[in-house]
Amino acid sequence: MHFSIPDTTEASAETNSNQQSYTLFNIHVNGVHHCSLRYSQLHKFNEELQRLLPTAMTNIEQFPPKKFFSLTARDTEERRMLLEYYLQSIVQNKYIITSSYFNEFFFNAQIETFSNEPLDNHQKINLAICLLNNHEIIIENLSTNDNKSRLLDACGLKMQLEEDFLSFFSLYFYEQKDNELNMIRPIYDFESPYLSFKQTKKSCEQSCIVFKKSYWNPEFDLQFLDDRRARNLLFIQAQYEIEQSRDLYSSDIYQQLEILRDNKSFKDYILLARTSNFYGHIIIRKCSMIYPINDAKKEKLRQCVLAIGNNEVICCFDADEKKKNQNLIFKVTRIRCWKVNWTKQDMNISLEYLIKKDTLQWITIHTEQAPSISTFLQSMVDEILAKKSETTNSTVESVTPTMASEKTASKAFAGLATRTESDLERLNNNDIFDRGDGDDDL
Known part of the structure; x- marks a missing residue:
């Protein structure tokens, strides 16, 4: 998901008999207005996260400091940009965005923003x-x-x-x-x-x-x-x-x-x-990317269709005279990292991909669905890590049969596994990549 603060709104509030104006920062999620918050509300949000999740907040962008004097238009714009950077770094941390405090804060903020009067639970x-x-x-x-x-x-x-x-x-x-x-x-x-x-x-x-x-x-x-x-x-x-x-x-x-x-x-x-090539894939049309990706003389931006699933991203290009079918397949296990770039003119997602042993290359796909693709990649990584964790646990359980039978009974059909803290640390530290295990996977 992509958090942004594209603009602000000036509002007024009654404090006793005086009218006092204040600034609301309009927070958008994937381009849609989610809520409007004052600086003081976001400041309290940051303080609570520092208290509840101090370790997770270590590498977060610095929250813009308080100022003692009234803000000029330039100061407000600078604060808007710094708050946007702060929120974008927040939502990249899985510990934070899965915390009950994060979800409750932004849920309540949305309710307050779009409710002109207190909601009646009986309505x-x-x-x-x-x-x-x-x-x-x-x-x-x-x-x-x-x-x-x-x-x-x-x-x-x-x-x-x-x-x-x-x-x-x-x-x-x-x-x-x-x-x-x-x-x-x-x-x-x-x-x-x-x-x-x-x-x-x-x-x-x-x-x-x-x-x-x-x-x-x-x-x-x-x-x-x-x-x-x-x-x-x-x-x-x-x-x-x-x-x-x-x-x-x-x-x-x-x-x-x-x-x-x-x-x-x-x-x-x-x-x-299930035997079909694209079963279990989400199809995203109206995409484009540079093709071919490894020949500077022939490179050009070409339209393509994305098929995402089976732990891979497939770019399907229109057939030309020489080739009936032109598909590029990017395995999720060979993507070191990715980032979503969002400007007024363009939206794209860039993948740092292991083209061959010891050779990484950035692949950029232009599409309005870039934030959703990021979400899909993250959920596939979560499933891969959960599966590896289950494999490791089954090996340990085989040594202690009594414990294994108890765990199997409780996990008989518990739905999707969630990412564990050790999985998160493993991914955030990127030790799989640093060790260079194998040529195929990072």
Whole structure:
């Protein structure tokens, strides 16, 4: 996610009988206004983080200091820029953005910003949630200040989905265009889905909230096949992904899939769809990048389609006269780091990629979905680290059979694993790269 403070708003407040003006800093998340806060509120936020997470705050950008005199227009602009740098460094730290304090602070800030009067918890609303086949589910009796977790639970209850399966799904903003759904971004834990939805519709009128799976590892699919409701949701997603990638992958598989769909053989449909090249991938169109990336004489900016999934980023270029298909595949395990660049003229994501042994090169992909791609890469890294952690734990457990059986029972179907503190330190220190383990992976 990309935090920015593109502008400020001057406001006035009554202090006894005097009118006193103050500055609100308008905080945007991925280009959409999330909340407006005073400097004093952000100052208190910083102090609390220093108290609660002192280690995590060690490498954060310095918070702009207080000033004793009134700020000039130039001082206010400087403070705006410094606060923006501060917040951008904050949201790069996984410890901080997963803390309850961070989520509560920005959730409450959004509620206060867009509520003209105190919210009445008895005031109920209905919210339409879409599936990837454009089917709508109406979630009733929600409060305007319900968070993402509350809405997700309500979706699971409405669809009668078992709680264990619900942990594999999440909520996203999509755009409905020409009878197609295209992802805008995930819904975060620190926001009100209702308020964010209203803000998103201002810039994207045809937006909607979509309920879909949130994992990348296709091995999880196999746990859904024997449960009718979970299997139906997986079928809807598989069908959507097949349609999205059909123009990128020519195969006889589509005719077979249509027969299985017409026969309502959903389980067989899913198993066959899993053999498709782009199954489990998110397709992002209207992208461009320099191609070829290793020939300075022929380099030029070319349009491409991104397919993200299976721990890789695939750049699909239009076919030319000489080659039928031009795909570049970037493995997530060979990306040392990445960064999102956001200006008024352009938005892009740059990947520092291990082209070959001891050779790193920056690859820049220009797309409005750069922040979402960053989120996808992070979640894939989380899954890779969680899987490695499980492998290590299983090795230890095999030495102590009694403990192993107890742990296996408690983890039988606990959903997605979360990143542990040791995983975070391992990634932040980048010791995998520093040791140079192997030619293929960092």
